[in-house]
Amino acid sequence: xxxxxxxxxxxxxxxxxxxxxxxxxxxxxxxxxxxxxxxxxxxxxxxxxxxxxxxxxxxxxxxxxxxxxxxxxxxxxxxxxxxxxxxxxxxxxxxxxxxxxxxxxxxxxxxxxxxxxxxxxxxxxxxxxxxxxxxxxxxxxxxxxxxxxxxxxxxxxxxxxxxxxxxxxxxxxxxxxxxxxxxxxxxxxxxxxxxxxxxxxxxxxxxxxxxxxxxxxxxxxxxxxxxxxxxxxxxxxxxxxxxxxxxxxxxxxxxxxxxxxxxxxxxxxxxxxxxxxxxxxxxxxxxxxxxxxxxxxxxxxxxxxxxxxxxxxxxxxxxxxxxxxxxxxxxxxxxxxxxxxxxxxxxxxxxxxxxxxxxxxxxxxxxxxxxxxxxxxxxxxxxxxxxxxxxxxxxxxxxxxxxxxxxxxxxxxxxxxxxxxxxxxxxxxxxxxxxxxxxxxxxxxxxxxxxxxxxxxxxxxxxxxxxxxxxxxxxxxxxxxxxxxxxxxxxxxxxxxxxxxxxxxxx
Amino acid sequence: xxxxxxxxxxxxxxxxxxxxxxxxxxxxxxxxxxxxxxxxxxxxxxxxxxxxxxxxxxxxxxxxxxxxxxxxxxxxxxxxxxxxxxxxxxxxxxxxxxxxxxxxxxxxxxxxxxxxxxxxxxxxxxxxxxxxxxxxxxxxxxxxxxxxxxxxxxxxxxxxxxxxxxxxxxxxxxxxxxxxxxxxxxxxxxxxxxxxxxxxxxxxxxxxxxxxxxxxxxxxxxxxxxxxxxxxxxxxxxxxxxxxxxxxxxxxxxxxxxxxxxxxxxxxxxxxxxxxxxxxxxxxxxxxxxxxxxxxxxxxxxxxxxxxxxxxxxxxxxxxxxxxxxxxxxxxxxxxxxxxxxxxxxxxxxxxxxxxxxxxxxxxxxxxxxxxxxxxxxxxxxxxxxxxxxxxxxxxxxxxxxxxxxxxxxxxxxxxxxxxxxxxxxxxxxxxxxxxxxxxxxxxxxxxxxxxxxxxxxxxxxxxxxxxxxxxxxxxxxxxxxxxxx
Numbered sequence: 001x002x003x004x005x006x007x008x009x010x011x012x013x014x015x016x017x018x019x020x021x022x023x024x025x026x027x028x029x030x031x032x033x034x035x036x037x038x039x040x041x042x043x044x045x046x047x048x049x050x051x052x053x054x055x056x057x058x059x060x061x062x063x064x065x066x067x068x069x070x071x072x073x074x075x076x077x078x079x080x081x082x083x084x085x086x087x088x089x090x091x092x093x094x095x096x097x098x099x100x101x102x103x104x105x106x107x108x109x110x111x112x113x114x115x116x117x118x119x120x121x122x123x124x125x126x127x128x129x130x131x132x133x134x135x136x137x138x139x140x141x142x143x144x145x146x147x148x149x150x151x152x153x154x155x156x157x158x159x160x161x162x163x164x165x166x167x168x169x170x171x172x173x174x175x176x177x178x179x180x181x182x183x184x185x186x187x188x189x190x191x192x193x194x195x196x197x198x199x200x201x202x203x204x205x206x207x208x209x210x211x212x213x214x215x216x217x218x219x220x221x222x223x224x225x226x227x228x229x230x231x232x233x234x235x236x237x238x239x240x241x242x243x244x245x246x247x248x249x250x251x252x253x254x255x256x257x258x259x260x261x262x263x264x265x266x267x268x269x270x271x272x273x274x275x276x277x278x279x280x281x282x283x284x285x286x287x288x289x290x291x292x293x294x295x296x297x298x299x300x301x302x303x304x305x306x307x308x309x310x311x312x313x314x315x316x317x318x319x320x321x322x323x324x325x326x327x328x329x330x331x332x333x334x335x336x337x338x339x340x341x342x343x344x345x346x347x348x349x350x351x352x353x354x355x356x357x358x359x360x361x362x363x364x365x366x367x368x369x370x371x372x373x374x375x376x377x378x379x380x381x382x383x384x385x386x387x388x389x390x391x392x393x394x395x396x397x398x399x400x401x402x403x404x405x406x407x408x409x410x411x412x413x414x415x416x417x418x419x420x421x422x423x424x425x426x427x428x429x430x431x432x433x434x435x436x437x438x439x440x441x442x443x444x445x446x447x448x449x450x451x452x453x454x455x456x457x458x459x460x461x462x463x464x465x466x467x468x469x470x471x472x473x474x475x476x477x478x479x480x481x482x483x484x485x486x487x488x489x490x491x492x493x494x495x496x497x498x499x500x501x502x503x504x505x506x507x
Numbered sequence: 508x509x510x511x512x513x514x515x516x517x518x519x520x521x522x523x524x525x526x527x528x529x530x531x532x533x534x535x536x537x538x539x540x541x542x543x544x545x546x547x548x549x550x551x552x553x554x555x556x557x558x559x560x561x562x563x564x565x566x567x568x569x570x571x572x573x574x575x576x577x578x579x580x581x582x583x584x585x586x587x588x589x590x591x592x593x594x595x596x597x598x599x600x601x602x603x604x605x606x607x608x609x610x611x612x613x614x615x616x617x618x619x620x621x622x623x624x625x626x627x628x629x630x631x632x633x634x635x636x637x638x639x640x641x642x643x644x645x646x647x648x649x650x651x652x653x654x655x656x657x658x659x660x661x662x663x664x665x666x667x668x669x670x671x672x673x674x675x676x677x678x679x680x681x682x683x684x685x686x687x688x689x690x691x692x693x694x695x696x697x698x699x700x701x702x703x704x705x706x707x708x709x710x711x712x713x714x715x716x717x718x719x720x721x722x723x724x725x726x727x728x729x730x731x732x733x734x735x736x737x738x739x740x741x742x743x744x745x746x747x748x749x750x751x752x753x754x755x756x757x758x759x760x761x762x763x764x765x766x767x768x769x770x771x772x773x774x775x776x777x778x779x780x781x782x783x784x785x786x787x788x789x790x791x792x793x794x795x796x797x798x799x800x801x802x803x804x805x806x807x808x809x810x811x812x813x814x815x816x817x818x819x820x821x822x823x824x825x826x827x828x829x830x831x832x833x834x835x836x837x838x839x840x841x842x843x844x845x846x847x848x849x850x851x852x853x854x855x856x857x858x859x860x861x862x863x864x865x866x867x868x869x870x871x872x873x874x875x876x877x878x879x880x881x882x883x884x885x886x887x888x889x890x891x892x893x894x895x896x897x898x899x900x901x902x903x904x905x906x907x908x909x910x911x912x913x914x915x916x917x918x919x920x921x922x923x924x925x926x927x928x929x930x931x932x933x934x935x936x937x938x939x940x941x942x943x944x945x946x947x948x949x950x951x952x953x954x955x956x957x958x959x960x961x962x963x964x965x966x967x968x969x970x971x972x973x974x975x976x977x978x979x980x981x982x983x984x985x986x987x988x989x990x991x992x993x
Binding site: 068069070071072109112137138141142144145148149152153159160163164167168171172175176178179182183186190214 | 876877891895896897898902906909910913914918921922925926928929932933936937940943944978979982983986
């Protein structure tokens with residue numbers, strides 16, 4: 001299979017699924033679900049081929065390189081390193097989870113729904129494999145619109161407000177990023193004489209300090225909004241609360257990772273000087289995000305909002321790990337992204353399960369569910385503990401590595417973040433207790449006779465996540481091996497510009 | 508004699524178009540009412556012939572008729588773009604007119620006359636030809652705006668368009684007079700050097716020319732005629748008015764400011780950049796609060812004018828000829844891409860406007876995705892393109908403008924364009940919200956389906972996507988045509 005354009009196959013197989021959907025009558029739900037699942041599965045099978053990635057080198061592999069708009073040096077350039085590989089696999093797995101889970105809850109505009117989900121896959125996968133800034137931007141924007149539709153069409157009562165907020169926030173960031181991309185490309189083109197959007201040509205190029213700083217700010221806005229970083233996170237709770245369950249799974253599981261990936265792939269290697277310069281500020285914001293997310297989570301009455309704010313906290317860890325510029329921190333950041341994708345995806349799915357039965361997500365409206373739904377409670381418990389970071393589950397590895405990295409950078413930073421591990425135990429366990437152990441609320445009693453435990457489809461959809469959360473917690477080495485060389489490369493890029501060691505914190 | 512024949516050959520597209528007008532008028536006289544629709548294929552056939560004419564004179568690059576008329580690749584590109592817009596207009600408009608028993612023959616003839624004006628405008632190398640072309644273009648436009656003669660809004664729009672348009676023409680003419688007075692020539696190639704170092708008088712002249720011509724592209728603060736003229740006109744015709752005369756006006760701007768006053772660009776750079784910012788921001792902010800889609804599109808077309816003007820500012824700010832060219836190239840690509848997407852968007856509004864009382868309100872789009880999925884999808888693609896989301900022509904056009912401005916050192920302008928584009932997303936996507944996320948109203952407006960309109964819609968949506976994904980062929984045309992200026 002070596003000669004196959006494997007990356008194009010991964011990215012565009014879902015698109016073929018969309019085209020196939022066009023020819024299926026809208027009321028044939030079985031066929032529609034079948035086609036969507038087959039397309040996503042095919043993309044997943046192709047993505048398994050990436051496990052053949054040679055971890056010894058940091059160079060991009062499975063390359064595809066064609067001219068697209070040569071007049072401007074834009075190319076159809078694709079390739080993956082370990083970082084892309086793990087994120088591509090996360091995306092294909094979570095897409096299948098989201099599609100399978102949607103089989104029962106989505107009953108309106110079924111055909112459009114699955115077409116949108118597949119289109120979303122195209123955009124997300126494309127972002128992770130693009131090695132051309134133009135191509136990257138195109139996929140980046142393509143991933144925006146389907147999510148806009150998913151929230152806006154299949155979402156909750158305030159869906160329109162939420163989805164418009166989501167789009168406008170993201171667009172402001174990404175359009176400014178486009179200007180920054182152009183500025184970088186033009187600066188490189190004017191100095192070197194070759195005008196190109198190729199990532200590898202631009203990486204390592206010594207851009208002037210002023211340009212780096214401005215471009216960094218623009219990139220930062222785009223990625224930080226996506227992550228989302230405090231104080232740019234306000235779209236996230238709205239979007240999550242209104243999104244349908246599968247939308248939340250993808251949003252938390254993959255879309256937020258686009259931001260983290262953007263920092264690791266573009267901000268740090270392209271603009272190392274500015275990254276070093278801004279690192280203290282970013283680290284400060286990350287710590288605020290970690291603490292703020294955790295504190296706000298404690299007081300949320302709505303299950304989904306609670307998990308959404310906990311995402312702000314967890315993604316703060318990613319940012320912290322990325323900007324301490326050492327191997328533990330960076331590996332921890334990537335691992336935390338993967339783990340957050342799995343656990344939060346699963347938690348949103350589980351919230352969806354109870355929402356389907358009681359049509360409500362208020363914690364106060366639950367209680368005592370352990371008696372009625374023991375299997376569900378056990379699963380929820382598993383992922384609650386994964387989210388807290390219990391050793392043996394995937395959440396632990398990422399947080400541990402990030403704190404380790406932070407400790408090398410500054411002991412106080414590490415201490416502050418450790419505090420959050422306690423907070424997260426508080427809000428997650430308290431939530432778990434109120435939902436599963438206390439006396440059932442009056443609201444829940446009305447549904448008591450009809451409450452059923454997890455259905456077969458629900459089991460099927462969450463199964464891959466159960467396997468992954470345990471497997472990666474016990475044996476994280478495969479992921480860490482995959483990302484070690486690329487992370488090393490980022491550290492080299494950054495330390496080439498002085499590194500962080502020369503910088504103390506201002507406080 | 509041979510020379511004159513040669514000169515006439517370079518006029519092939521114009522001649523073919525003129526013959527088509529005459530043919531349409533003549534045939535119209537003998538056609539029974541039930542067969543009037545055949546005039547549309549006839550007009551389009553003529554436009555396609557003119558297109559072949561364009562292809563034949565591509566690369567000729569000659570100045571003819573004693574320097575009054577230039578047939579360079581730039582002019583040919585503008586003519587070809589005019590033909591693209593003309594074909595779409597000829598296809599989009601008939602269903603609306605037939606519906607309301609408005610005369611199809613006159614429409615086709617007026618449309619062709621207006622296009623002929625754009626041809627002349629694009630090819631003018633002399634202020635006199637320039638003005639001639641301009642008037643030939645806008646006079647028919649006034650008629651088109653007031654085409655629905657029993658409708659008082661259409662009358663109002665036509666009249667306002669006529670009065671303010673004439674006012675602008677007068678200012679421009681005054682500027683031309685000053686130019687002649689100062690320089691003793693009306694040749695575009697001579698006025699630049701002639702106006703150098705003329706002090707206050709030179710600035711007044713440039714000011715008059717700027718005001719007159721930016722009036723024509725509807726730049727803020729000279730835009731007040733646009734919304735009323737656009738809203739009053741029959742909707743598909745508004746589509747043409749918002750792109751056709753605009754294309755012509757940008758041909759005028761390029762001819763006047765690049766060909767003629769290119770040497771004085773330091774003098775008009777600041778004005779052009781500020782006007783660009785005012786225009787895009789003003790257009791967007793007012794569009795934001797519109798609840799009528801037609802009026803929203805009218806204001807948003809003002810915003811697009813601002814983006815295009817930024818291309819001219821980039822030309823003026825750039826130091827090296829390579830970078831200067833990019834500004835003009837961006838202008839050309841944007842006007843073409845904008846033309847295709849905007850005329851189609853207006854046409855969709857027109858298709859939903861069966862009921863004369865309901866004026867393209869947002870509610871007529873409610874739940875369209877359920878009633879008419881194809882039309883909703885087409886409109887969604889057009890709106891995304893207008894917003895500037897890849898992979899559409901609107902995105903690539905905006906990218907081109909951004910590229911030119913950043914390269915020319917106007918990064919602040921690029922940032923403002925980016926922010927404006929995000930602002931525009933808000934009102935464009937609102938229509939998508941209505942189409943896909945709201946329930947239809949009780950008695951939804953029926954969708955007007957005419958084979959001509961459907962064909963044109965398919966063509967323009969395909970164009971929007973293809974030009975967005977594979978812009979290379981058009982890019983090379985754009986580059987060659989701008990090359991004839993430098």
